[in-house]
Amino acid sequence: MRRFSWFNATSLTLGFAFLYLPMIILVIYSFNESRLVTVWAGFSTKWYGELLQNDAFLDAAWVTIKVGFWSSTIATVLGTMAAYVMVRGGRFFGRTVFSGMVYAPLVMPEVITGLSLLLFFIAIDLDRGVLTIVLAHTTFSMCYVSVVVSSRLVSFDKSLEEAALDLGCTPFDAFRSVTLPIIAPSVIAGWLLAFTLSLDDLVIASFASGPSSTTLPIKIFSAVRLGVTPEINALSTIMIGLVTVGVITASLVMKRNIARARLDEQRAAG
Amino acid sequence: MAQPSQDVFAPWEDATEKPLIRFKNVTKRFGDFTAIDDLTLDIYAKEFFALLGPSGCGKTTLMRMLGGFEKPTTGAIELDGRDIVGVPPNKLAVNMMFQSYALFPHLSVYDNIAFGLKRGTMDKADIPGRVDEMLRLTRLQQFAKRKPHQISGGQRQRVALARSLAKAPKLLLLDEPLGALDKKLRQDTQFELMDIQEKTGTTFVIVTHDQEEAMTVASRVAVMDAGVIVQVATPDAIYETPNSTYVADFIGDVNLIEGYAAIKGNRAEITWAEGQPVITAKTDLKAGTKCTFAIRPEKVAITAEEPPENRANRVQGKVLDIAYLGNISTYHVELPDGKVIKAQTANDRRIARRSFTWEDPVWLSWTDTAGVVLTK
Numbered sequence: 001m002r003r004f005s006w007f008n009a010t011s012l013t014l015g016f017a018f019l020y021l022p023m024i025i026l027v028i029y030s031f032n033e034s035r036l037v038t039v040w041a042g043f044s045t046k047w048y049g050e051l052l053q054n055d056a057f058l059d060a061a062w063v064t065i066k067v068g069f070w071s072s073t074i075a076t077v078l079g080t081m082a083a084y085v086m087v088r089g090g091r092f093f094g095r096t097v098f099s100g101m102v103y104a105p106l107v108m109p110e111v112i113t114g115l116s117l118l119l120f121f122i123a124i125d126l127d128r129g130v131l132t133i134v135l136a137h138t139t140f141s142m143c144y145v146s147v148v149v150s151s152r153l154v155s156f157d158k159s160l161e162e163a164a165l166d167l168g169c170t171p172f173d174a175f176r177s178v179t180l181p182i183i184a185p186s187v188i189a190g191w192l193l194a195f196t197l198s199l200d201d202l203v204i205a206s207f208a209s210g211p212s213s214t215t216l217p218i219k220i221f222s223a224v225r226l227g228v229t230p231e232i233n234a235l236s237t238i239m240i241g242l243v244t245v246g247v248i249t250a251s252l253v254m255k256r257n258i259a260r261a262r263l264d265e266q267r268a269a270g
Numbered sequence: 271m272a273q274p275s276q277d278v279f280a281p282w283e284d285a286t287e288k289p290l291i292r293f294k295n296v297t298k299r300f301g302d303f304t305a306i307d308d309l310t311l312d313i314y315a316k317e318f319f320a321l322l323g324p325s326g327c328g329k330t331t332l333m334r335m336l337g338g339f340e341k342p343t344t345g346a347i348e349l350d351g352r353d354i355v356g357v358p359p360n361k362l363a364v365n366m367m368f369q370s371y372a373l374f375p376h377l378s379v380y381d382n383i384a385f386g387l388k389r390g391t392m393d394k395a396d397i398p399g400r401v402d403e404m405l406r407l408t409r410l411q412q413f414a415k416r417k418p419h420q421i422s423g424g425q426r427q428r429v430a431l432a433r434s435l436a437k438a439p440k441l442l443l444l445d446e447p448l449g450a451l452d453k454k455l456r457q458d459t460q461f462e463l464m465d466i467q468e469k470t471g472t473t474f475v476i477v478t479h480d481q482e483e484a485m486t487v488a489s490r491v492a493v494m495d496a497g498v499i500v501q502v503a504t505p506d507a508i509y510e511t512p513n514s515t516y517v518a519d520f521i522g523d524v525n526l527i528e529g530y531a532a533i534k535g536n537r538a539e540i541t542w543a544e545g546q547p548v549i550t551a552k553t554d555l556k557a558g559t560k561c562t563f564a565i566r567p568e569k570v571a572i573t574a575e576e577p578p579e580n581r582a583n584r585v586q587g588k589v590l591d592i593a594y595l596g597n598i599s600t601y602h603v604e605l606p607d608g609k610v611i612k613a614q615t616a617n618d619r620r621i622a623r624r625s626f627t628w629e630d631p632v633w634l635s636w637t638d639t640a641g642v643v644l645t646k
Contacts, residue, residue, distance in 0.1 A: 162339060163372035165359040167386030167437070177385075181376045263419070 023240060030233035037228050047234040057235060060219040063130060064199060067215060071137035072194035078138070079145025079194075080187055084175070086146070087153040088161075103147070105140045113140055114207030121208065128210030136208035137198040144197060145190035148254070152186035185257030192250035196243050279489060280504075281314035288351070290315040290441065290473055291336065296345035298331055298497075305331040306342070307497035318467050318474045320484035323494035324520075329477045332494075333443050336475065337366045350440060360389075365439040369446040371430040373418040379429050380405075380414040386437045404432040407466060424455050431463075435470060444476040448483060460486045481521050485509070493517050509566075514646035518564040523600070525570070525611050527563040531555060531643055538643050543607050550582050553643040565641030567614035572601050573633045574625045582638035587611070588631050603634055 030048075034041035051057060086099050105113060117136045121128060156179070164174035180187070202217040209218060216239065220232055281287040289312035298306040305328045313319045321329040334340045335347060338359035347354050354362060365386070373382050383404050387397045405411045408428040413421050418429065427447065434442055447463070448456045464487050467474050478484050484491045485505040492502040493516075501513045512518035515526055529542030533555055540549040540563050549563055571577065577584055590610060591602040600614045613634055626632050 157370060157372065159368045159370050159372040160374060162359070163366070163368055163374075163433075164385070165339075166337060166364075166366045167433070168360045168389035170360060173389070178374055182374075 026233055027237045027240065030230060030237040032230055032233075035230065037230060037233065047230040048238075051231050051234050054231065057216070057219060057231075060214050060216045063133075063213050064216040067130060067133045067137060067205075068195045068198040070134045071141060071198045072191050074134070074138045075142040075194045076145050076187060076191045079142040079190060080149050080183075082142065083146040083150035083153055084179075087150050087156075088158075103143050105143045106147070108140075110140075110201075110203040114204040117204065118207040128208060129213045132208045132210070133205050133213060133215065136204050137194075137201060140201075140204060141194035141197045144193050145187075148190040148193060149183060149186050152183050156183065185253055189250045189254035192246050192253070196246040196250070199239070199243060199246070279316070281317070282312070282490065287314060289313060290317075290350055291475075292346075292348040293332075294346045294348070296332075296335070296342045296347060298328075298335065298340065299343045304497050306335075308345070309497070309499060311492065311499060311502065313473065313475065315473050316471055318464065318476070318487055318489045320488035320491045321475065321477045321494060322481060322484040322491050322520075323479065325479060327494040328497040329479075329494050330445060333366075333445060333475060333477045336441065337364055337443050338362045363437075363440045364443060365434040365437060365441075366443040367430050367434040367445065367447050369449060371418075371426050371450075373426060373429055373433070375418055378415050378417055379410060379421070382418070382429055383433045383436050386433065390437050400436060404436050407435070407469070408432040423450055424459065427451060427459065431466070435466070435472065438470070439472065441473045441475065444474060446478055447476065448478075448480075456483070457486075463487055485521070493520060495520075511642055512564065512644070515562050515564065515644050516646075518642070518644065523567050523612065523614075525565050525567060527565075527609070527611075529561060529563060530558065531561040532558045537638065540643070543605070543609060546585060546605070546607065547583070549641075550638045551641050551643050552639050555643060555645070559645055562644045563641055564644055565636060567600055567612040568598075569636055569640040570611060570613035571635050572603065572613040572615055572626075573635070574630070575633070577633050577635040581635040584633060584635045585611070586631065586633055589626060589628055592628065601632070603632060 029037055029040075031043050031045060032040055033044040033046070082102050086095070086102070089095065114136070117132075117139065118128075121132050126132060160178055160182070161174050164178040165171065169177065200217065201215075202221055205215045206218050206221075209215060214222075216235070220235060223229070223232055281289075291311075291313040293309050293311040296306055296309045297304065307328075309332070321332060323329045331340060335342055336349075336354075338354065338357055338361070341356060349362070349364065359366075374385065377385065380401055383401045384397055387400055388394075392400065401414075402411075405414055408431055410425065410428055410432065413425060413429075418426055421429070427450070431447070444463075448459050451459060460483060463474075467487075474487075476484070476487065485508075488505060490502060491505055491508050493500045493508065495516055501508060501517045503511075508517060508521055512521065518524045519526065527540070527542050527549065529540040529549070531538035531540050531553070532548075533539075533553070536552055536554075537550050538553040538555055538561070540551065540561065542549060542563065551563060555561075571581075585605055587603040587605040589601055590604040593600040593602075594617075596617070598614055598616055600612055602610050602612055604610050611634055
């Protein structure tokens with residue numbers, strides 16, 4: 001089969017250009033000497049330096065990381081539990097409704113999720129701040145974790161858990177010492193995915209945040225309304241870098257380790 | 271299996287012996303499907319008990335109930351006099367060797383074997399000694415540090431065995447333990463299993479669909495069909511005196527001849543085909559009835575010359591087909607009315623010196639004790 005053809009090459013180039021050209025321009029201009037965003041005046045990293053002096057951005061970055069860490073951690077715990085119940089729970093009352101509800105945030109418009117969370121926080125009289133953003137991010141990233149983890153659990157040989165029970169484990173001990181170590185790669189991948197989603201999120205965070213707590217995407221969005229500065233280009237470049245690393249690591253960890261674990265399991269099964 | 275001493279191991283014949291396991295009128299249903307149907311069975315300590323049957327006959331369900339993985343819908347299961355219905359697997363002194371072996375892929379061979387011990391009552395300091403003992407028993411000492419995927423199928427099978435025996439259970443359940451091994455290795459492993467069972471004195475219950483395997487290893491075999499036990503007996507009794515055509519047909523090769531039995535004293539005279547002499551066979555039947563006469567091919571003698579008059583049963587036919595298996599040959603002999611009877615002989619001569627071949631007329635004959643008369 002001939003792999004190269006002009007048609008393929010052209011569509012590939014156009015496709016990638018469509019997706020990445022805007023970002024490449026953003027990255028290039030973040031190294032621009034000039035204060036004017038659209039006029040090239042030579043290479044410089046001075047906007048990265050300025051960024052480090054900007055307390056407002058640094059605070060926002062810190063809030064974002066805190067929110068990302070806590071929300072993805074809680075989402076991983078809850079999402080793994082949900083996945084476990086859905087895959088292993090057998091047929092219990094309300095299973096269909098439950099699994100539907102777990103996956104609902106995947107297709108729910110973010111504005112709706114954000115608005116309903118906002119109303120909920122107001123209703124229970126919870127002051128908006130880091131805590132509310134963490135709760136909001138946990139809500140929508142949990143389903144991603146449970147998708148990733150349940151896809152692994154489906155292919156998990158159930159007799160391994162039965163063997164653990166048979167050898168004297170309580171169900172929880174069996175999960176902790178057999179199931180969890182084997183599905184760990186997908187749990188880690190789920191965490192990374194949740195962290196990346198939290199880092200990205202603007203819409204839901206803007207509903208759930210208060211004056212004292214601003215995440216980086218919110219900060220960038222509000223700054224841009226006053227005009228794009230090279231500083232924001234620099235900041236965006238860093239975020240693109242972080243997210244790219246996160247997503248690539250997550251998919252690599254998942255792909256490689258799941259493949260290996262599956263191979264192990266198959267070999268162990270003979 | 272016979273003990274080394276003169277007395278035969280047969281606790282099931284001793285009325286004073288208490289069984290280790292009692293199934294009392296156990297029924298198990300999955301939705302509308304009845305997997306086990308009102309089953310009653312006793313298994314004794316130190317037995318090597320085989321549950322044999324085609325897939326879907328309920329043998330695995332029966333075993334999983336012993337392991338605590340399934341609960342009977344009705345009925346009771348006793349282990350050592352104690353009702354175990356509803357007791358979770360981690361609270362039962364029963365261990366199971368899984369068909370897939372279910373070795374923990376993230377743990378070494380050593381840690382796999384130690385896994386159960388660490389969760390038992392054993393003193394921490396005694397665990398390494400016990401693991402070593404198990405490694406020695408299963409000849410796995412040099413593989414202790416390897417992971418399950420770094421050893422061969424046969425070795426994995428032994429790790430699974432060592433792991434399930436480590437806690438010295440009252441009862442070991444083996445679910446198709448040799449299914450994943452090739453034939454040669456399977457035969458060696460069968461003897462190894464018997465050896466280990468004898469050494470440890472553990473009661474083994476094995477589930478298998480391989481009748482040869484059941485016959486080789488077991489002290490008693492239960493033949494199951496559609497959720498009921500058709501016959502429980504020693505391997506030789508199952509083979510020589512099956513209680514039904516199902517058992518006769520399931521175990522080994524058999525000729526089944528339908529007919530009508532007339533009783534003459536302790537013999538049945540079976541009318542089975544127009545123009546053929548009656549088949550005479552010893553039987554306990556008291557009254558005439560429709561029946562099936564079952565006879566194993568190796569008990570049918572095949573000769574080119576006419577057999578002596580005093581052979582109880584003699585028929586003539588011609589060789590239709592020959593299955594040559596090296597050590598033995600099975601001849602399919604067609605009688606004048608079209609009925610085919612299989613006869614098996616050991617090939618104790620070179621094949622060139624065989625005295626009959628395809629299409630040759632031959633005589634079949636057997637004694638009156640060679641077959642059994644079945645009414646089920």
